[in-house]
Amino acid sequence: MASVDRAEVDSVVIxxxxxxxxxxxxxxxxxxxxxxxxxxxxxxxxxxxRNSEVIHAxxxxxxxxxxxxxxxxxxxxxxxxxxxxxxxxxxVGKLVVATRSEQIPAxxxxxxxARANQVEDLALISADEARKLEPELSCIAAFHSPVTGIxxxxxLMLSLLGEAEARGAALALHAPVxxxxxxxxxxxxxxxAGAEPMQVTARRLVNAAGLGAQGVARALQGYPADLVPPxxxxxxxxxxxxxxxPFSRLIYPMPEAAGLGxxxxxxxxxxxxxxxxxxxxxxLDYDVDARRxxxxxxxxxxxxxxxxxxxxxxxxxxxxxxxxxPGTAALDFRIDGPEVHGLPGQVHxxxxxxPGLTSSLAIADEVTARLGLD
Ligand SMILES: Cc1cc2nc3c(=O)[nH]c(=O)nc-3n(C[C@H](O)[C@H](O)[C@H](O)COP(=O)(O)OP(=O)(O)OC[C@H]3O[C@@H](n4cnc5c(N)ncnc54)[C@H](O)[C@@H]3O)c2cc1C
Numbered sequence: 001m002a003s004v005d006r007a008e009v010d011s012v013v014i015x016x017x018x019x020x021x022x023x024x025x026x027x028x029x030x031x032x033x034x035x036x037x038x039x040x041x042x043x044x045x046x047x048x049x050r051n052s053e054v055i056h057a058x059x060x061x062x063x064x065x066x067x068x069x070x071x072x073x074x075x076x077x078x079x080x081x082x083x084x085x086x087x088x089x090x091x092v093g094k095l096v097v098a099t100r101s102e103q104i105p106a107x108x109x110x111x112x113x114a115r116a117n118q119v120e121d122l123a124l125i126s127a128d129e130a131r132k133l134e135p136e137l138s139c140i141a142a143f144h145s146p147v148t149g150i151x152x153x154x155x156l157m158l159s160l161l162g163e164a165e166a167r168g169a170a171l172a173l174h175a176p177v178x179x180x181x182x183x184x185x186x187x188x189x190x191x192x193a194g195a196e197p198m199q200v201t202a203r204r205l206v207n208a209a210g211l212g213a214q215g216v217a218r219a220l221q222g223y224p225a226d227l228v229p230p231x232x233x234x235x236x237x238x239x240x241x242x243x244x245x246p247f248s249r250l251i252y253p254m255p256e257a258a259g260l261g262x263x264x265x266x267x268x269x270x271x272x273x274x275x276x277x278x279x280x281x282x283x284l285d286y287d288v289d290a291r292r293x294x295x296x297x298x299x300x301x302x303x304x305x306x307x308x309x310x311x312x313x314x315x316x317x318x319x320x321x322x323x324x325x326p327g328t329a330a331l332d333f334r335i336d337g338p339e340v341h342g343l344p345g346q347v348h349x350x351x352x353x354x355p356g357l358t359s360s361l362a363i364a365d366e367v368t369a370r371l372g373l374d
Contacts, residue, residue, distance in 0.1 A: 004197050009035045011204040011371075012190060014177050014216055016040075017048040018153065018357055019349060020208035021160040022364035027204070028167035030373045035200060036161075036169060037192055039176035039212070044157040046210045048357065050286065050318030052238075052265045052276065055079070055089060055149040056355040059096070059114035060255060066333040066366070068117045071355040074362035075147065078156075081361060085163070087155045088268055094148035094250040095130060097139035099302045103254050104141055110254070111143045121146050136246040138305050148250060152268055153357055172198075177209070181221040186344050188220070204371050207348040211284065211321050217348050227341050229334060229350050234320040236276020237288045239296050239312040245272035246304060253303055260354075262299040273315055274300055280326045281319075288314035323351035335363065337370030347371055 013024045016038035024034045040046070055075055061067035082089035098107040114122055123144045125133075130142040161171065172192070180190040189201045209216045214231045217223050245266055253261040262274055274296055293312050300307050324331045334350035341348070347367045356363070368374070 004199055006199045006201070007035070008201045009033050010202065011035070011206070012037060012188075012200055012202040013206045013208055014190075015046070015208040015210055015212070016043040016157075016161070016171060016173075017046045017208065017210050018044065018157055018160070018360045019048075019210070019352055019363055020206065021157050021164065022360040023206045023208055023367050024169050025160045025164040025167075026364035026368050027206075027371075027373065028164045028169040030368060032204070032373070034164065034169040035202070036164070036171045037175040037177055037190070037200070038171065038173050039194075041173050043161055043171070043173075044154055047318060047321065047352075048153055048157060048210075050316060051153065051354065051357060053151050053153045053267065053357070054250065054265055055091075055151050056358045057094070057114065057119045057145045057148045058117045058355070059110060059119055059145065060260070061117065061355075062332075063113070063116040066335065067355060067359070070333070070359035070362040070366060072118055073365075074355070074359035077361040078151070078358060079149070081159075082151065082156070085159045087152060087159050089149055089151040090268065091147060091149040092249055092266060093144060093146045094252060095134065095137070095139075095142045095144055096252045096254070097130065097137065097142040097303050098254060099139050101140060106254055107141055107143065114145070119145065119147065134247050134249060134251070136304055136306055137251065138303055150250075150266060150268060151357070156360075177216055177219070179219040179221070182343065188343075188346065204345040205347070206367055206371075207346070208352075210352065211319060213321070213348060213350050223343065223348075224341055227336065229323040230325065232322040232325055233281050233284065234322045234326075234353075235279040235281045235285075235317050236320060237279060237292050237317045238273050238275035238315040239288070239293055240315040241272040241274065241311055242313065245270055246306070247272065251303060253299065262296055264300070264304075274312065275315070276318060284319060286317045286319070288317050290314045320353040321351055322353060333359075333363070335366055335370065339370070345371060
């Protein structure tokens with residue numbers, strides 16, 4: 001039998017998406033040795049590669065929830081980080097629009113929610129004022145969030161990795177964690193498969209495996225199985241628009257059950273894309289079914305009537321790691337530390353859907369706090 005390499009480190013982070021990389025950077029900055037284990041051949045190829053790349057303001061989430069708190073704190077940290085580290089981000093602003101009179105009370109309520117979450121500089125504007133900002137927009141009222149922006153998510157991840165590595169962190173690619181167990185001294189040992197199988201023993205463990213987080217937790221002997229939340233896939237499909245974008249700000253309709261409605265976002269090159277919609281599925285399949293375009297045309301024309309037939313092209317899809325079942329109320333991020341599962345030195349992250357990218361630096365602070373690090 002081939003021998004298996006063994007390693008001992010202070011901290012292991014499972015997953016090199018934006019959350020794992022932000023945590024690894026933060027732990028490395030606190031002076032601990034960190035090993036990042038990533039199943040795929042590159043960083044940021046999971047959920048972090050398939051999203052809207054929006055820096056959210058923090059509008060939608062219940063006040064006091066992790067999503068509200070970490071989005072607002074994370075946004076500020078993220079803009080500052082991007083400036084300091086030359087990661088491209090742009091505060092383009094966003095309009096949330098009501099297109100039917102019966103949506104007005106909900107628009108006001110949403111703005112109150114945003115204010116309660118300490119989102120700054122919001123302004124309620126009339127249809128005329130909205131049209132002055134965005135001449136192609138059709139709505140009956142809107143509010144403007146100037147602090148919302150867009151970011152180069154891959155650039156951010158490269159920067160976080162660079163910062164972590166500069167403080168001594170190491171990254172192992174093609175390193176899927178298969179299972180693990182607790183040692184008598186409280187440390188955890190992970191069995192890592194792949195081309196070069198190894199066993200890693202660590203004092204601290206961060207499970208930031210995204211869509212794989214529940215699987216990792218279940219494969220850890222001694223982790224209470226009843227504390228692993230369910231995992232439901234809510235696919236979000238995007239369609240892109242050829243030519244110049246008709247809008248210079250992000251345009252969001254009123255939110256729907258499991259997503260924010262088919263909205264318009266811009267990439268950093270100024271191209272417009274629409275989405276994501278919500279398609280509950282039980283497969284990790286990223287193909288975009290062109291037939292879903294019909295519903296996009298209808299949803300978009302509610303706020304942009306000039307959309308031409310045939311203008312939309314299927315683009316890409318991402319999958320939200322929902323911990324609630326279809327049709328049930330949205331749940332908060334789960335950042336489960338020892339106070340939840342009783343295992344010292346371990347934090348498991350579940351349900352890190354939107355606004356996870358925006359919140360990533362604040363999530364990393366929260367994780368290190370739960371690990372008892374400074
Ligand atoms: C459609 C969509 C739109 C979104 N839009 C936004 C937005 O505009 N703004 C925003 O703030 N947020 C947005 N989000 C949320 C944001 O993208 C996520 O919160 C964030 O990317 C999650 O990052 P992660 O590191 O947890 O997961 P991932 O990026 O998936 O990283 C997890 C990593 O773990 C690895 N892994 C899995 N299992 C194992 C294993 N056993 N061993 C080793 N490695 C493993 C995976 O390969 C992967 O690389 C959106 C999400 C979706 C789905």
